[in-house]
Amino acid sequence: MVLPWRKMRQVGSRLGWGVADQAMCSLTNFLLSVYIARSLGAAEFGAFSLAYVTYGFAINASRGLSIEPLLIRYSGTAPKIWRRAAAGCSGTALLVGLATGTLALLAGVLIGGTIGMAFLALGLTMPGLLLQDSWRYAFFANGKGLYAFVNDGLWAAVQIPLLVIVKMTGHANVFWFVMAWGAGAAVGAVFGCFQAKVAPRLVGATVWLMLHRDLGPRYLVENTGGNASDTLRSYGTSSILGLTAVGDIQAAGVLMGPFKIILFGLGMITIPEASQIRRRSPRQLPVFCVVVSLGLTVLAAAWGAVLLVALPFGLGHLMLGGIWRAAYPLVLPTALAIVAGCATTGANVGLHALGAAKRSLRSTIITSVISVTFALVGAVVAGVPGTLYFAAVGSWLGTLISWYQFRQALHDSSNVPVPSWMWPPRSGGDQGSPVASSQLRRAGPELEARPSRR
Numbered sequence: 001m002v003l004p005w006r007k008m009r010q011v012g013s014r015l016g017w018g019v020a021d022q023a024m025c026s027l028t029n030f031l032l033s034v035y036i037a038r039s040l041g042a043a044e045f046g047a048f049s050l051a052y053v054t055y056g057f058a059i060n061a062s063r064g065l066s067i068e069p070l071l072i073r074y075s076g077t078a079p080k081i082w083r084r085a086a087a088g089c090s091g092t093a094l095l096v097g098l099a100t101g102t103l104a105l106l107a108g109v110l111i112g113g114t115i116g117m118a119f120l121a122l123g124l125t126m127p128g129l130l131l132q133d134s135w136r137y138a139f140f141a142n143g144k145g146l147y148a149f150v151n152d153g154l155w156a157a158v159q160i161p162l163l164v165i166v167k168m169t170g171h172a173n174v175f176w177f178v179m180a181w182g183a184g185a186a187v188g189a190v191f192g193c194f195q196a197k198v199a200p201r202l203v204g205a206t207v208w209l210m211l212h213r214d215l216g217p218r219y220l221v222e223n224t225g226g227n228a229s230d231t232l233r234s235y236g237t238s239s240i241l242g243l244t245a246v247g248d249i250q251a252a253g254v255l256m257g258p259f260k261i262i263l264f265g266l267g268m269i270t271i272p273e274a275s276q277i278r279r280r281s282p283r284q285l286p287v288f289c290v291v292v293s294l295g296l297t298v299l300a301a302a303w304g305a306v307l308l309v310a311l312p313f314g315l316g317h318l319m320l321g322g323i324w325r326a327a328y329p330l331v332l333p334t335a336l337a338i339v340a341g342c343a344t345t346g347a348n349v350g351l352h353a354l355g356a357a358k359r360s361l362r363s364t365i366i367t368s369v370i371s372v373t374f375a376l377v378g379a380v381v382a383g384v385p386g387t388l389y390f391a392a393v394g395s396w397l398g399t400l401i402s403w404y405q406f407r408q409a410l411h412d413s414s415n416v417p418v419p420s421w422m423w424p425p426r427s428g429g430d431q432g433s434p435v436a437s438s439q440l441r442r443a444g445p446e447l448e449a450r451p452s453r454r
Contacts, residue, residue: 017145088208093134101126125182135192159184293346304335333388367398
């Protein structure tokens with residue numbers, strides 16, 4: 001029997017690699033944006049930003065169709081089962097990359113000009129970008145965070161010299177900068193095949209999509225819908241209050257950046273860990289989800305307090321330069337919204353671990369509608385601070401909705417008992433017992449198993 005301290009050390013190691021990998025990715029993306037902004041004019045940097053936003057939509061679609069089912073059903077499985085699943089997952093990501101890349105190429109031809117050049121380069125590199133991302137998550141699902149860190153490190157090691165070469169050889173334009181960025185991802189995508197000893201199976205993508213049709217489409221809508229709500233809120237705020245207001249809000253968000261590295265790094269491992277707990281010790285899943293939310297909530301609140309105290313004493317100027325003063329009054333509502341998001345994280349992790357895609361999608365849609373509506377009403381009623389304070393209230397309402405959906409998902413499940421502290425006892429004193437319904441499929445090892453229908 002594995003000792004508890006040894007389990008904790010293993011989880012800590014996986015957590016450490018998750019945070020380290022996310023920190024490197026965040027730093028690389030930050031340096032990329034700064035380098036391109038300083039090397040190109042405002043128009044070309046704007047074109048790059050549009051291409052990057054489009055990449056964000058594509059990667060969320062890919063994760064919904066390919067990566068989410070892998071994390072939920074094949075985390076911690078036997079190597080042979082994981083390799084077979086990874087082949088289908090990576091093949092699906094490559095297929096999405098080819099499809100979205102083709103659309104980006106068509107958009108580039110139709111739009112033309114500087115924006116068209118950015119989209120042409122994005123279309124050429126999209127398959128490698130999405131395939132590399134799939135390997136990253138697949139390694140975390142297999143408990144090999146070091147492999148993901150090495151792969152992302154290789155991307156950075158290829159990308160940075162290429163960006164310098166592009167500038168030194170007089171090809172400093174948005175097309176070649178995007179190509180250099182995407183080329184680093186392509187190298188990482190190919191290297192990932194050797195790391196995993198698995199080749200993406202485009203034919204297997206069809207099987208993968210059919211096998212996980214109960215999860216993939218819902219997570220596709222959930223991931224892209226959440227991205228769309230953020231975009232809609234930004235455009236709505238801009239139309240009501242102007243671009244300066246959006247810039248101030250963005251600056252306040254940047255101040256939360258160091259904590260977001262921890263938040264996103266944890267996101268790399270929480271779903272795989274929860275999926276393994278669901279199979280190994282189902283009764284511990286609700287406890288794990290509560291601990292995740294409590295831990296993140298405390299850390300987010302602590303970082304918000306640090307900002308409120310330290311920004312006037314030099315930290316603000318160090319992080320944002322002269323614009324920190326306009327962003328400072330927005331730190332508190334921004335922190336409140338982030339804390340609400342952290343309080344929601346545990347419920348979302350539990351929903352994903354249970355494979356309750358229908359409830360997870362419902363929670364995301366309702367929360368997104370509330371958040372956007374509250375933010376826009378706040379903008380009309382009380383300007384920039386009102387936008388963020390109202391949005392924070394909407395986020396906390398979303399937290400309640402998410403935990404309610406998680407509790408309902410536990411009630412629907414037949415192999416994860418509902419704790420008495422989450423559900424009132426039913427008749428006959430049946431506290432925390434599984435619901436007498438069809439057995440919840442342990443979808444991890446059974447690659448050919450029939451999909452559940454929640």
